[in-house]
Amino acid sequence: MIEHQKIKILIITSRADFGGGPKHIYSLIKELNSKIDFAIACPKDYPYFDLYSKIVGFDNIVEIPHRKFSFSYLFLLIKFVKKNNIHIIHSHGKGAGIYSRLLSSFTGVNALHTFHGIHIDQYNFLTRLLYLFIEKILALFTKRFITVSDSEKDRVIKLKIADKKKIIKIENGIEIDKNKVVKFNSDLNVxxxxxxxxxxxxxxxxxxxxxxxxxxxxxxxxxxxxxxxxxxxxxxxxxxxxxxxxxxxxxxxxxxxxxxxxxxxxxxxxxxxxxxxxxxxxxxxxxxxxxxxxxxxxxxxxxxxxxxxxxxxxxxxxxxxxxxxxxxx
CATH class of the missing domain: 3.40.50.2000 (Glycogen Phosphorylase B;)
Structure with missing residues (x-):
């Protein structure tokens, strides 16, 4: 009987503290770990650094700075990708997206990028232009983009960040505990x-x-x-x-x-x-x-x-x- 080699995916996130993005990644690797060999690049934040480590093992986790880009860590990740024969690089969020696309350009490994929100509304005009310019350059090294909602997909297309043919919508999901459901009480004190x-x-x-x-x-x-x-x-x-x-x-x-x-x-x-x-x-x-x-x-x-x-x-x-x-x- 032929054994099929599991795909090796490096997931990159510049946050591993409390938040929707890190929690979403945790759900992904928890659910798919038996089918995919995951490695994680993330900061040593509480609680998800330890939670990720328990699933993928400490040998398959690379520490990177919290929400900061560093060329020294980029080179560390290049070595990691080559040494571990990574098949796909998947980034979550804009900070991680810089690492993933540059990694793809240096290693030839396909990069996927999930936005988790287009966070530019707080930027001034020039910063917004710079962000969009960088995203459009990085798009050249991105095999596929993942948006988590129709609204996000529409915004990516409207901002001309990526060709719509490269965009896939995959909505976030959660585990549902049927035993934990609200029981309404009309006599609430507070x-x-x-x-x-x-x-x-x-x-x-x-x-x-x-x-x-x-x-x-x-x-x-x-x-x-x-x-x-x-x-x-x-x-x-x-x-x-x-x-x-x-x-x-x-x-x-x-x-x-x-x-x-x-x-x-x-x-x-x-x-x-x-x-x-x-x-x-x-x-x-x-x-x-x-x-x-x-x-x-x-x-x-x-x-x-x-x-x-x-x-x-x-x-x-x-x-x-x-x-x-x-x-x-």
Whole structure:
């Protein structure tokens, strides 16, 4: 009987901390490890560096800097790819995408790239032009692009980053635990509104402040709490804003957790304040648990949430609309 050699894939991510991208990679390698020989290049971040290592083994993991490009690590990866006879290089996110396409140009190994969001809205005009120029050059060394939603695919085509013939849409997925589903209780003392976020520009957590103020104006007796799971570079500033907005009794920071299922099933609804998404894993996980969704009507969110069908979409510039949907629930 002929034994078929397993494909060897090097996955590159410039983040291995809490977030949708690293979690998505973990699900991929966990599910496909018996069929594919995976190697991982990622930073030594908690929690996913250790979780990846447990699946692929420490010999198949290469440490790279957190969200920084380094030529010395590029050369290290070139040696790794050649030594281990890697068949495919697959990058996730823009930082990792620089490594993968340069690796492909040096080694001749085909590169795949998954965007996980087009993060240029916070850039000024010149930085945006530079980013698009670099992406178009790197596209020459990319065999296939993977987008995680129709909206993301449309944006890649509109920005002329890649030929649409090279783009494949593969939506993110999650494991569903049928035993962990919301059981609605009409006698709740506190209505817990949950969100999984990262304190940065894209996740737009500051939008929660005017939403809370609108909720307070609608019904001062409405007993709710907004519970935020996550971390990020702007967390300290956000905490100060909670105090300055006099919302310490309403907004609670729960930190980061690997398994959020128990928190989800004990919540009232899920809210997303993002300016954009690739494919929002937090929203998908909340939907799988049976939570009502209230989300900004932006790329990614609108690919998952169908307004008035499986959730509510609100105008990002209209926090009152979000509050109205919460009260409606």
């Amino acid at each position: 209505y817990n509104i949950i969100t999984v976020s990262r304190f940065d520009f894209a996740k737009n957590s500051d939008l929660l402040f005017p939403i809370c103020k609108e909720l307070n104006s609608f019904d001062p007796k409405f007993n709710y709490a907004v519970n935020i799971l996550g971390d990020g570079e702007l967390k300290d500033i956000f905490e100060q804003k909670i105090i300055s907005n006099e919302l310490t009794d309403k907004i609670k920071l729960l930190g980061t957790q690997i398994d959020i299922s128990d928190i989800l099933i004990n919540s009232f609804c899920y809210i997303s304040t993002s300016k954009w998404e690739g494919m929002p894993l937090g929203v998908i996980e909340a939907m799988a648990a049976g939570l009502p969704i209230i989300a900004t009507n932006v790329l990614g969110n609108k690919d998952v949430v169908k307004n008035n069908v499986n959730g509510f979409l609100f105008d990002i510039n209209n926090p009152r609309e979000a509050a109205e949907y919460i009260i409606k629930l």
